[in-house]
Amino acid sequence: MSLFSLLNSSTATTSQSLSYSGSSATTSAAIQKLLAAESASTASATPATTTTSSSDVSISSAAQEAADNAKDFTQLGKDTRATLDAQYAAAGTTDTSTATPNLTGLSGRALAAIALNQDKTFSSTEVHAAKQALQQDMRTSLTGAIGSSGVTLTGLATYSQQLVSEYDSMSPEERQARGWTDSFRASNQSFINQASQSTLFDQIS
Numbered sequence: 001m002s003l004f005s006l007l008n009s010s011t012a013t014t015s016q017s018l019s020y021s022g023s024s025a026t027t028s029a030a031i032q033k034l035l036a037a038e039s040a041s042t043a044s045a046t047p048a049t050t051t052t053s054s055s056d057v058s059i060s061s062a063a064q065e066a067a068d069n070a071k072d073f074t075q076l077g078k079d080t081r082a083t084l085d086a087q088y089a090a091a092g093t094t095d096t097s098t099a100t101p102n103l104t105g106l107s108g109r110a111l112a113a114i115a116l117n118q119d120k121t122f123s124s125t126e127v128h129a130a131k132q133a134l135q136q137d138m139r140t141s142l143t144g145a146i147g148s149s150g151v152t153l154t155g156l157a158t159y160s161q162q163l164v165s166e167y168d169s170m171s172p173e174e175r176q177a178r179g180w181t182d183s184f185r186a187s188n189q190s191f192i193n194q195a196s197q198s199t200l201f202d203q204i205s
Helices: 005-007 025-043 064-069 073-091 110-115 123-148 153-169 173-179 180-195 197-202
Strands: none
Touching: 064 110, 073 110, 110 123, 110 173, 123 153, 123 173, 153 180
């Protein structure tokens, strides 16, 4: 997630702002505060019936992503519904309306099918879990870009470039489920362009 997207996140509780002229320590502290606020908001929104954490969810392999991207979106929703139903049946779950799904291994587009719930075939618990999984994927990507050394301009620029590449490769449905719009891509690209200017590095160093 770029600095722009952190500031303009769809999470309503994160409204703090950062300045390019601030120190790197201030930038790091502010972004950590944003991430903590997002995590707190996510935890408070979790339904009481949810018993597993979305942090345990990993999005599927590139091969599965490619296979699901080739499907009609309506058919993908039906296939995903069948996958969850089979999972519940194997676990002996009878009340599927409140059952917590195991979304590990589902593609990003399959998660989008659940999160968007266009055919109204997924429960509110399943929709919430899918949205959590997509958010966790973004947080994991951000952590990977920042690394153990903390927030740096280079790390944020790298992550912004990653988001632009992912945006370009995603299906429209997955972009919609993640809340990624044309302006989201543009803001990340703008940050990449500005981060490449030596004057910006001088300001933050």
